[in-house]
């Protein structure tokens with residue numbers, strides 16, 4: 042049963058043409074369940090009906106013609122109820138509608154299951170039988186499982202088919218829905234950044250130039266053969282000859298008589314070289330995996346390895362043919378923060394990521410750069426979108442492929458409104474961040490994700506509330522040295538010489554990885570992350586702290602912040618290491634100064650050398666140390682924590698994720714991630730109350746601070762500082778300057794009585810409107 046299911050889904054996803062795929066699928070299901078008819082209907086939400094797309098059993102002439110309204114017939118009933126419907130005698134059912142054109146008069150039994158993708162019914166799969174009887178529990182289980190497995194693949198296949206039609210000039214606008222990742226609008230050309238050699242991510246495509254595709258494949262085979270040759274030469278002294286033999290096996294597999302011939306045949310049938318490779322390799326993997334022999338099953342991984350190596354070489358050619366357009370929207374399966382950083386000065390206008398969510402670091406970086414981003418588009422149409430003209434709406438998460446002139450004009454108008462809002466708020470940039478009734482709240486900058494934040498000082502921020510040090514660690518091949526880090530941190534500290542600069546120690550793990558320090562975990566956000574890694578690797582932590590301390594010498598505006606703290610022991614151990622670095626550095630500095638003085642003059646009095654060394658080394662000061670409050674456990678230990686540290690800063694991005702148990706990076710559950718959830722707001726309020734009680738300064742540096750309604754609530758809760766991306770500092774300052782503290786406290790008091798996130802949003806929207814801040818609703822939510 043499982044194998045049949047797997048096979049049906051695999052075949053479906055490998056079929057490049059939707060109608061064909063549906064046709065094969067119904068045929069296969071009919072045979073597998075030994076029934077008389079299998080049909081599939083797809084939902085058309087514009088027309089509010091299900092269209093019969095494929096059937097093995099109903100009249101062929103009705104395919105693509107017969108429609109069933111969403112509230113009509115048995116098919117409509119399955120859609121409405123969103124559950125399977127198993128009927129022995131369909132024609133006797135009160136909802137049955139007689140449709141002569143489908144020729145189903147002979148069928149009595151009916152079993153229909155909805156195909157549901159992201160809570161939306163996208164189709165109905167049904168089987169019918171002449172004999173009047175209920176279908177078995179096994180039939181029902183099979184159909185339900187198949188429908189669930191098909192849902193995602195079918196949703197992608199539908200979009201792909203829509204885009205195919207569009208490429209054939211059938212004027213139908215393709216509109217995709219993702220998650221609003223960063224506000225803003227961009228109209229530009231898509232540039233697809235293909236993942237490095239992932240056979241699963243290759244979308245099947247045909248080519249009209251078989252000759253060229255054959256040449257590409259031959260070149261890739263030659264290059265791969267050469268790679269094996271080099272590898273086996275390199276390893277010949279290091280591993281035994283038995284192990285080396287694997288390269289000979291690989292080379293044989295590449296031969297025309299083996300895999301090579303099959304790929305060539307597929308290319309001759311019209312497939313692109315990478316598609317042909319995918320089809321052949323996946324076929325072999327499936328066959329090996331199905332064999333009941335662990336040795337042979339293992340060979341599947343050899344085949345995958347070989348396929349991947351070939352794909353690397355095929356993609357290398359394709360890459361060489363690609364060049365970046367002057368302006369573009371970046372699209373990738375998984376846009377990472379480092380990709381955004383890489384392309385930010387090369388004409389990047391916006392971001393589309395097929396995976397990820399609105400609190401992925403790529404989205405946070407996009408917000409800080411003022412770039413619109415759409416995350417979690419959840420569709421496998423990567424290469425098809427390359428070079429397409431597109432509008433992305435980072436407010437709603439919509440993206441429009443090849444939009445009409447009128448839609449473009451509409452969006453151009455919205456862009457002009459957005460610009461007017463920016464111009465308006467920029468007028469408040471140099472004014473203090475103070476409410477109408479005189480309550481001040483400091484606004485600081487979140488930096489580190491992007492270079493060039495130096496200009497942010499002009500955006501009215503007073504210092505840096507969060508410098509994410511991990512980002513400069515990302516675009517490299519190894520950990521930066523103490524000297525490199527010192528130079529970098531000094532530059533950052535110098536941007537705000539008269540204000541505090543809070544540097545967070547390395548916070549990798551989760552969705553931030555370093556290419557030279559791979560971490561592979563099932564559950565990365567609950568795993569080895571932030572302070573857990575650096576305490577396990579004091580050599581990395583100490584070098585970073587020493588670099589920060591050195592950079593701070595003479596400037597004295599550094600504050601050190603520890604991420605992902607979940608226990609008192611972590612704080613004690615971190616402080617112990619910071620003290621160690623501080624005292625070691627101080628003593629090294631004194632020794633160096635005395636040595637330098639001795640070099641200059643051999644007659645210098647030792648006492649005065651000591652005094653001088655003491656004086657200069659006094660410039661090395663011990664900075665304030667604070668922690669991020671982002672793991673819920675710390676909310677219950679604030680008294681003990683307050684005794685140990687100088688300040689708290691709430692990381693609301695992670696605190697929301699951990700309080701709600703929603704992975705911030707998972708598009709599947711993005712609708713559940715919301716910092717306006719009553720539980721999160723109550724936690725934030727409790728933190729502010731406790732910080733006040735234990736006399737510890739409190740700030741918040743998560744994304745909530747850059748939302749107008751968020752800033753209003755945090756102000757009312759009593760937060761001393763808010764830290765946000767440079768782009769939002771002027772907006773939030775404008776908001777703060779247009780409210781009264783007393784009013785915000787009334788709003789907060791009411792919000793804390795609400796039960797649901799929905800109620801919180803609608804109440805806050807109303808309040809923003811009545812405060813005359815309605816134009817921020819689009820930009821804020």
Ligand code: PEP
Nearest residue numbers: 671692693694695742743
């Ligand atoms: C947070 O978690 O709110 C935070 C500011 O840190 P990061 O987004 O880098 O995890």
Ligand code: MG
Nearest residue numbers: 671692694695
């Ligand atoms: Mg965090």
